[in-house]
Amino acid sequence: MPEGPRFRTVTVVGLGAVGGSVAKGVLRRLPGVQVFGVDPDGESSARAARDGVRVVPRLRDCDVDDGVVVFAAPLDATVKLVRETAPVWRGAALATDVASLKAAVLEAATAATASSPFVGAHPMCGSERSGYPAARADLFDGARVWLCPAATGDAASGAEAAARAFWSMLGARPCTIAAERHDRVMALVSHLPQLLSNALAATLEDAGMSTGQLGPGGRDMTRLAGSSPSMWLPLLEAAAGEDAAALLAVERRIVAIRGMLESGDLRGVETLMDRGRRWVSAEG
């Protein structure tokens, strides 16, 4: 990290694909900084220990003073951990997480303690693969990371600067956003693609198709169907209303395309495809 806050220790709670990548990224980019890891899974813990992580049984066994605590668990577990371990992480310079929805996590963090160094984070990376073996030190390179500051008490502004510095150090591109706005955007740009991939895979399986019959495009479109249900179910439950609204919007669009095909309105399809091409190629 060229400038900004220094962190004495980094503690990662949850050594899956994302948490493991945080640990590996810190080990590579901040040599000399002690990395603690907490995970109930013995296999992940053993692998992380071989990579240089100091694995301990519980968060309270870690030295978090002037350090960073990163919660890297599924959404429901993150909310529970953040609430229950506040007496520990409130002493850190920065507490952050990686859950893909932010309102529930932020609510837990602000309810738990008056002066909160908590800045929720959602790095937009990872893959359909899960677990420590899928962890990579360069997972965050160039990835957008949404930051949602808890913004309570004296620790708030220092914590936001620390969050920007920490995630930038890992290679990510921080962007601050309100938690509620973030969650509405995610229903569209993340949950909807996931559910469409699942709908496509189920449709193809019902029709007796196999993955060997897919070309590169079909493989792209079904890859997400291989995602971890245990990661997704808490997200889909928390955002069920927004996700249902997003599905309804795409249903209407699909019905319209089907109508064009049935009525021979190829000009309508062309307009749609031209629009899609412009949208995809525009700078985001």
Added chain:
Amino acid sequence: MPEGPRFRTVTVVGLGAVGGSVAKGVLRRLPGVQVFGVDPDGESSARAARDGVRVVPRLRDCDVDDGVVVFAAPLDATVKLVRETAPVWRGAALATDVASLKAAVLEAATAATASSPFVGAHPMCGSERSGYPAARADLFDGARVWLCPAATGDAASGAEAAARAFWSMLGARPCTIAAERHDRVMALVSHLPQLLSNALAATLEDAGMSTGQLGPGGRDMTRLAGSSPSMWLPLLEAAAGEDAAALLAVERRIVAIRGMLESGDLRGVETLMDRGRRWVSAEG
């Protein structure tokens, strides 16, 4: 090519991403074999000529005797070319094409000449990129290529062996299938993913989202929306009925998923995701 037929010349009609890749693949893998190219676009022709393709104005200017003729144009142009140039390609050892639907091409090929060396082909590769600059000598490496023999007259069996040898030489994995069956499968494994990607991109654009807000999954799911309309429109027109039926099937699936979210049936979503994960990871 270790065994099988030898080809004196290879003529590629249409020097876009796929045709250009055939030309580059032959130049790399069959040094000494003359490669002819025909394309109305001056820029593509000039680039191909620099790579060693002998560019001529018309198919009848090429020497196709005991050679291979490859039509690499959009579906509608391919059907027209195959019909109009039969007096030329019937003298080849093999005439083939790369269109993504096969019944219309095969019909044109069998109507045009009594003894036909025509074996329709559909290599399942390529990308949303188009034009000669997207051509790669290794485009076909490991790709499934569906072969649909015209099977008329004395030339038929020799032509099928030649087609297997030719496409294997380019790195593809040939698999023979009846044209009608092929086209039904494509509505599901190729057209449906394409149209879903377009539906998703349009939905996201309508909601004010930009590509910069997407993670890797969202990018996978919208990549096909950047595909070439001029390639797709003839395919969607030819398969409109089958494509509409495929869209209806996925609509029903999406409605079901939306119902699960609205009623809080997370168990139903879990079952669907578990199924998807198994299907995606199964050997195709």
